[in-house]
Amino acid sequence: MPVFLSTNLAQDIALPRNVPSSDKEPEHEIEHSEVTEIIPKCCEFDNQINLLSEAYHLVYGGPINLLYDSPDLTEIKTPMNNTVLHIAALHGNDEIVTLIIEHAPKLLFKFNKNNDSVLHVAARGGHISTVQKLLATYANFERHVIKMAWLEYTKNVDDLEDYDGMSNMLEFVRKENAQGNTMLHEAMLCGNKYIGRDMIFQVCELHKTKDKCCYEYALDIVNDEKQSVLYLAVENEDEGAVKLILEKCPENDDKPEGLSPVVAAIMKRNQGNKILLFFIFVE
Structure with a gap:
């Protein structure tokens, strides 16, 4: 009982x-x-x-x-x-x-x-x-x-x-x-x-395997509102998390699933302009 x-x-x-x-x-x-x-x-x-x-x-x-x-x-x-x-x-x-x-x-x-x-x-x-x-x-x-x-x-x-x-x-x-x-x-x-949202990725990175890592999940898994983790990081103007995801995600990974984080960056104006540069230089 x-x-x-x-x-x-x-x-x-x-x-x-x-x-x-x-x-x-x-x-x-x-x-x-x-x-x-x-x-x-x-x-x-x-x-x-x-x-x-x-x-x-x-x-x-x-x-x-x-x-x-x-x-x-x-x-x-x-x-x-x-x-x-x-x-x-x-x-x-x-x-x-x-x-x-x-x-x-x-x-x-x-x-x-x-x-x-x-x-x-x-x-x-x-x-x-x-x-x-x-x-x-x-x-x-x-x-x-x-x-x-x-x-x-x-x-x-x-x-x-x-x-x-x-x-x-x-x-x-x-x-x-x-x-x-x-x-x-x-x-x-x-x-x-x-809290430093990027810290959660650094914690996960301590426990990665050869073929899987948390950075892939940040791009590949979308919630019911079609938001990837990367999209939410951009929407919340979290520069540290965005930079870390883009730098660490596998090179051969496809573009993010769901809503476009680039569009979210454009919509954010001031801070979004800085985040948008990350996408340009990573490409």
């Missing part, structure tokens, strides 16, 4: 964009102050299990001791199916993220009702360090529990020989949610312009 987090506090982050508010399910928001007030208490707990239990009890009104009152962390979710790992990733709490993964690695492969992975919500919140931690965990094929969680997710538990941590990690990088967004799209859509 799933344990649902208290709906009067839990922030359901699975709402589609650009949907009239009357058509959405009611949002249940966490006050940021409530979360940040908990974080300084981290050092006061000798037992990190108690920290996790205390934090989620204070914020969500759930069980006082998660591991005893609800031994399976995978059963704890909001009405929109956000897990405790989704919520920790959304707020960029790397210590809690690490702790949850240690005790419930299966949560790495859970999706909410918007088909968001934990990578989607971490990128949406602009938490690059959390994205980096999650990617490193997906790619850690040496850890048996991660390997088994992946094989259970893919329903190939007996296929240990075919397990490839790097390829599996990239599959999650290109996973699309209900709006057709990958985690790279979500990073470009993040409203915090100070």
Whole structure:
């Protein structure tokens, strides 16, 4: 029986964009102050299990001791199916993220009702360090529990020989949610312009394979609005991300799919003129 987090506090982050508010399910928001007030208490707990239990009890009104009152962390979710790992990733709490993964690695492969992975919500919140931690965990094929969680997710538990941590990690990088967004799209859509959106590519680049890299995805995958990651980078006037994508994308790659980023650059006038030069010189 799933344990649902208290709906009067839990922030359901699975709402589609650009949907009239009357058509959405009611949002249940966490006050940021409530979360940040908990974080300084981290050092006061000798037992990190108690920290996790205390934090989620204070914020969500759930069980006082998660591991005893609800031994399976995978059963704890909001009405929109956000897990405790989704919520920790959304707020960029790397210590809690690490702790949850240690005790419930299966949560790495859970999706909410918007088909968001934990990578989607971490990128949406602009938490690059959390994205980096999650990617490193997906790619850690040496850890048996991660390997088994992946094989259970893919329903190939007996296929240990075919397990490839790097390829599996990239599959999650290109996973699309209900709006057709990958985690790279979500990073470009993040409203915090100070996060350095180009950093997410540099983090992904640490985990590339011989034949695939995140820069290809920036050109090839379009969301439901026909926007590639490159298009969104141009539209958001993110000079660093545009320059990095154009410099690093494979030379033999075709032109970007979907809406033209060149048109977006032209429409942006002042900053767009500088970005437009990138396209000219790269060509």
